[in-house]
Each structure stands twice: as C-alpha cells, then as structure tokens.
Amino acid sequence: MSDTNKQAVSAGSKHKKALLVVVSLSGTYLIAEVIGGIVTKSLALLADAAHMLTDVVGLLLAFIAIKIGERRANDQKTFGYYRSEILAAMINAVVLLCISIYVLYEAWQRFKNPPEIQSKSMLIVAGIGLIVNIVGMMILKKSTGKSLNMKGAYFEVLSDMLTSIGVMIAGIIMLTTGWYYADPLISAAIGLLIFPRTWRLLMEAINVLLEGTPKDVNIADLRKSMEQVSGVKGVHDIHVWALTSGVNAMSAHVLVGYCEDYNALLKVLIEKVTTDFKISHTTFQIETEGYAVQETHL
Structure with a gap:
C-alpha cells in the first residue's frame, strides 16, 4: 500500500x-x-x-x-x-x-x-x-x-x-x-x-x-500497463475513482510470482500509475497464486 x-x-x-x-x-x-x-x-x-x-x-x-x-x-x-x-x-x-x-x-x-x-x-x-x-x-x-x-x-x-x-x-x-x-x-x-x-x-x-471511473482514466489500459511490469502475473479487482477534480485514487489486487524485492516491485507499480495515469493515491494488495480463492470480492 x-x-x-x-x-x-x-x-x-x-x-x-x-x-x-x-x-x-x-x-x-x-x-x-x-x-x-x-x-x-x-x-x-x-x-x-x-x-x-x-x-x-x-x-x-x-x-x-x-x-x-x-x-x-x-x-x-x-x-x-x-x-x-x-x-x-x-x-x-x-x-x-x-x-x-x-x-x-x-x-x-x-x-x-x-x-x-x-x-x-x-x-x-x-x-x-x-x-x-x-x-x-x-x-x-x-x-x-x-x-x-x-x-x-x-x-x-x-x-x-x-x-x-x-x-x-x-x-x-x-x-x-x-x-x-x-x-x-x-x-x-x-x-x-x-x-x-x-x-x-x-x-x-x-x-x-457515485465513485464512477474518471473520464480521463481507461481501466483496460491501466490493467495492461500494470501487467507489463516484470514480476506481475495478473491484476484484478481494480477500482479507480475521483476524490475531486484532479485527484484520482485507485486500489487493485496484484498477483505476483517469486520476487526477491517486493518493495522494489511496488515502487515500480506506483511510479507507473501515478505518472502515466495521473493517480494521486494508490493501494495495492500483493498476492501469490492460490490466495484469490479466499477472497470474498473478485
């Protein structure tokens, strides 16, 4: 996070x-x-x-x-x-x-x-x-x-x-x-x-x-961009909303494989979405395979 x-x-x-x-x-x-x-x-x-x-x-x-x-x-x-x-x-x-x-x-x-x-x-x-x-x-x-x-x-x-x-x-x-x-x-x-x-x-x-997706953010492009990061195997449960004009926030579950430095991976993800998609507040839940079955909301 x-x-x-x-x-x-x-x-x-x-x-x-x-x-x-x-x-x-x-x-x-x-x-x-x-x-x-x-x-x-x-x-x-x-x-x-x-x-x-x-x-x-x-x-x-x-x-x-x-x-x-x-x-x-x-x-x-x-x-x-x-x-x-x-x-x-x-x-x-x-x-x-x-x-x-x-x-x-x-x-x-x-x-x-x-x-x-x-x-x-x-x-x-x-x-x-x-x-x-x-x-x-x-x-x-x-x-x-x-x-x-x-x-x-x-x-x-x-x-x-x-x-x-x-x-x-x-x-x-x-x-x-x-x-x-x-x-x-x-x-x-x-x-x-x-x-x-x-x-x-x-x-x-x-x-x-109503916390609808901001018109200047494309969810499909956002997911694709995150999944291109090395170490990321998939992204789901993405939510993007605007707190006010010019201040966007997001949360997402990120499925990853083995990684030596999860903090470094998290930093890359944050820099990508804040720079390319102008998102001010990010919350990422890092998951490994098998965890998704325990989730109540996908």
Whole structure:
C-alpha cells in the first residue's frame, strides 16, 4: 500500500485566487445593478439583480468549498474534504437548472402578457454587466477543463453573460420597435441554451459522488500497463475513482510470482500509475497464486 505525507492539491485549489477576483467583480456589479434598479424604478433590472444574486452566492459557495477542501485529512475524514468541491459543483448545477426552468416559465407568462419595460436603463446596465462577465469568463476559462467546481463557477458567469446579451438585444428591439415580445422570446432562448451544459455538469458531479471511473482514466489500459511490469502475473479487482477534480485514487489486487524485492516491485507499480495515469493515491494488495480463492470480492 502506498500513500504520501503530502496532501494532493485539487485542480480547483490551484485557481482559487482567480475565483475570488470574479466573486469580487460580480459582487460589485450586483450592488451597482440594485442601485440602478432603485434609481430608475426598473423592475426588470431588480429582477435581473435577483438572478445575479444567486450567481454571486454560487461563486462564493465554490470558493468556500475549495477552502474547505484544503483542510487536511484526519481520523474522521481519512480522505480529507475534497468532495466539498464536488458538492458545490452539484449545487451550482441544480441552482442553474432551476433558474433555467424558471426563466422558461417566466418567459411563457410574459409572452401571454408582455409588460412595458424601460429599455434605455436595461441597455446601460446590461452593457456594464456584459463587460464584467466577459472579464470574469476570461479569468476562469483556463480552469474549466480541470475542475468541476470551477466549471460550475464558469457556467454561473456564462449564464450571466448570456443574460446580459439577451437583455441588450431585447432592449434594442423594444427601444426601436416597441415590440415587447422580444423580452420573453430571448429569455426563453437563454434558458434553453444554459440547460444542456448545466445538465452535463450535474451528471459529471453525480458520477464523482457515485465513485464512477474518471473520464480521463481507461481501466483496460491501466490493467495492461500494470501487467507489463516484470514480476506481475495478473491484476484484478481494480477500482479507480475521483476524490475531486484532479485527484484520482485507485486500489487493485496484484498477483505476483517469486520476487526477491517486493518493495522494489511496488515502487515500480506506483511510479507507473501515478505518472502515466495521473493517480494521486494508490493501494495495492500483493498476492501469490492460490490466495484469490479466499477472497470474498473478485
């Protein structure tokens, strides 16, 4: 069995400063949007501010989850608190799905009876929001492929950016034509666009919580690579799972023949899987022929 004294760093933890910057930007814009809605008496802006509030809370939740995930393992949490990041990603996905469904419902209600909207105020505030969200997306873009938690945060900002664009387009149409059906139509399009991406994020988070095999690890290739090590006669009962994005763990039963130095063999196996398959935590049960009949789980 192998484990290291140094705790593995999650992918999200490497980008927490970037996330904090985006939280600050989005929080500042939220305050400006609330003030703008009160000053202009625009219900549309206040409604969008409520949507923005859920996103800021989601981003803050992602940051808090990273901080919790950095806590060291102990006797009660032997694998540490890595899963807090995955829980945050799942919560963000659920919130975004609920928002998408609500947007579609609200769009249907407004389509039946479109209210008169202050288009100029919408354009100004939405334009500021678009700039803020583009900056936030640029900051978070590099981390989306490495961390589900950061991907959830990125989708929060993406949904805001799409909302800002939609509000601007609707504002221009309503300002120039007075056709207030533009607001619900574009809102519905935004809701439909956000839904599939968020659904995939939710499925990825659930796969981690169910301890499914990480998508970047091929079990067949892993077994083949281990069986090519001199002295190894076979490998069975392989389990590979993700503690969080970027931190994979595995366990396996390794059938070996006669070996003068089992520690050396174990070292080769560990180096191979940690280097070639990016696995951070390994547990190997070394067996000789005949032992498998005593196992209760094969």
